[in-house]
Amino acid sequence: MAGIYLHIPFCRQACHYCDFHFSTNLKNKDALVKALVQEIRLQKDYLEGEEVETVYFGGGTPSLLSREEVETLLLALKDNFLISNEPEITLEANPDDLKPEKLQELYAAGINRLSIGIQSFHDAHLQSLNRAHSAREAKNSIKFAREAGFSNISIDLIYAIPSPDDTLWLADLEQALALRPEHISSYCLTIEPQTAFGNWLKKGKLKPIDEEYAARQFEILLQRLQEAGYEQYEISNFCLPGNYSRHNSSYWQQKKYLGLGPSAHSFNGHSRQHNIANNARYLKALAKNEPAFEREELQRANMINEYIMTGLRTRWGCSLAYLQEQYAFDLKAENEQLLSSLFQQKYIYYEDGSLLLTDSGKLLADEIASRLMTEE
Missing domain, CATH: 3.20.20.70 (Aldolase class I)
Structure with a gap:
């Protein structure tokens, strides 16, 4: 879908x-x-x-x-x-x-x-x-x-x-x-x-x-x-x-989507593209049947970090099994000390194999996500 x-x-x-x-x-x-x-x-x-x-x-x-x-x-x-x-x-x-x-x-x-x-x-x-x-x-x-x-x-x-x-x-x-x-x-x-x-x-x-x-x-x-x-x-x-x-x-669930119109973004599972954020240039490109976007091929680290950033914002959290199966990335092993500290401070919890934010953690969602990201 x-x-x-x-x-x-x-x-x-x-x-x-x-x-x-x-x-x-x-x-x-x-x-x-x-x-x-x-x-x-x-x-x-x-x-x-x-x-x-x-x-x-x-x-x-x-x-x-x-x-x-x-x-x-x-x-x-x-x-x-x-x-x-x-x-x-x-x-x-x-x-x-x-x-x-x-x-x-x-x-x-x-x-x-x-x-x-x-x-x-x-x-x-x-x-x-x-x-x-x-x-x-x-x-x-x-x-x-x-x-x-x-x-x-x-x-x-x-x-x-x-x-x-x-x-x-x-x-x-x-x-x-x-x-x-x-x-x-x-x-x-x-x-x-x-x-x-x-x-x-x-x-x-x-x-x-x-x-x-x-x-x-x-x-x-x-x-x-x-x-x-x-x-x-x-x-x-x-x-x-x-x-x-x-x-x-x-x-948030990493499904494919196509963005149309000036400044719109698209994602097809392996690349991301973003349209020109300028109405006149967008119209000129389409009039010539030319691409109105720039494309970025996503690397493994990009995909992992996007999943962490979006997944943590949701009630479904980040599935540890999904990260392991899709990207061979062990989130707990890579961030053992940090996750232990966040858990003790009651910013995160685990449920059904997923990492989720508590209400207190949600106030720090972007900061927590950025600290969990990989630099590979």
């Missing part, structure tokens, strides 16, 4: 925290859709005939696409790839785009899962992040989506937004739980250098995110969602039983 990701690199306005590849100039949207169709044709053999079980429209803001554009892209995929009978087809959307008519069109086009970028239910926080929607639109987007027929909805929330205390974060969680989405993705606010926030931090107009404040809000997140019946199956992802994101899970 494999997945396909389509990057739609357009937004109405730039969020102050976002460092994904996008443009607020929409004049090339039609040309981009045509280029995506061409790239689909050129890359039809990339997945080597494997059945595609998930399609994901990411961005950017894919909800800027019209029904006709979504249908055009899905038809091109069906014409060039083996799509499963019951694929998960996700589209990321901003609440301000999700009016009843738009939602009905998306549902009719074949989208069966929505990922709604709510981020917060508080207008002051939304304004500070430079989001285009209001708290009222955030709530209404889920209501309208239900009425349009969507039964698989994910929402994004951001924690550690500067605030005097945890009151607003607790209120955000309660509002989210009252709406009962099938899936919640929650990320710590980070300040990236090439963003408005990054520029303000450099100029002293913004304070760094307080690590203790962020850690406390992460712990509140874990406790409240667990109490409400949500399972944390990846550090930032929670779902009601049986509602994992099949697409995102494929990334």
Whole structure:
């Protein structure tokens, strides 16, 4: 089984925290859709005939696409790839785009899962992040989506937004739980250098995110969602039983995926490629039927380290047997002293032959993973 990701690199306005590849100039949207169709044709053999079980429209803001554009892209995929009978087809959307008519069109086009970028239910926080929607639109987007027929909805929330205390974060969680989405993705606010926030931090107009404040809000997140019946199956992802994101899970489980569009990444089991992160250059390359990507052949150490980094983030952890069978790598023997120390500090535990992180360990996931990586 494999997945396909389509990057739609357009937004109405730039969020102050976002460092994904996008443009607020929409004049090339039609040309981009045509280029995506061409790239689909050129890359039809990339997945080597494997059945595609998930399609994901990411961005950017894919909800800027019209029904006709979504249908055009899905038809091109069906014409060039083996799509499963019951694929998960996700589209990321901003609440301000999700009016009843738009939602009905998306549902009719074949989208069966929505990922709604709510981020917060508080207008002051939304304004500070430079989001285009209001708290009222955030709530209404889920209501309208239900009425349009969507039964698989994910929402994004951001924690550690500067605030005097945890009151607003607790209120955000309660509002989210009252709406009962099938899936919640929650990320710590980070300040990236090439963003408005990054520029303000450099100029002293913004304070760094307080690590203790962020850690406390992460712990509140874990406790409240667990109490409400949500399972944390990846550090930032929670779902009601049986509602994992099949697409995102494929990334963490080393399945093949093809990325289409500017800046999209692909993985086929032995190599990784990444597309040009420039709309004009991407369009120019596709117009000439030329490759719009650079490829990297992955070495044994790359594969081991990717598995450790992604596996540790999930509820399934890192299978010690898998590392041994696939790469002849004995994680415990290679890191005996470090693992013993992490175990004593209650950052890790073992279950059914896999290495997993405790809740305390999840706060240090990236650091722990980097210390376990091999330098071969």
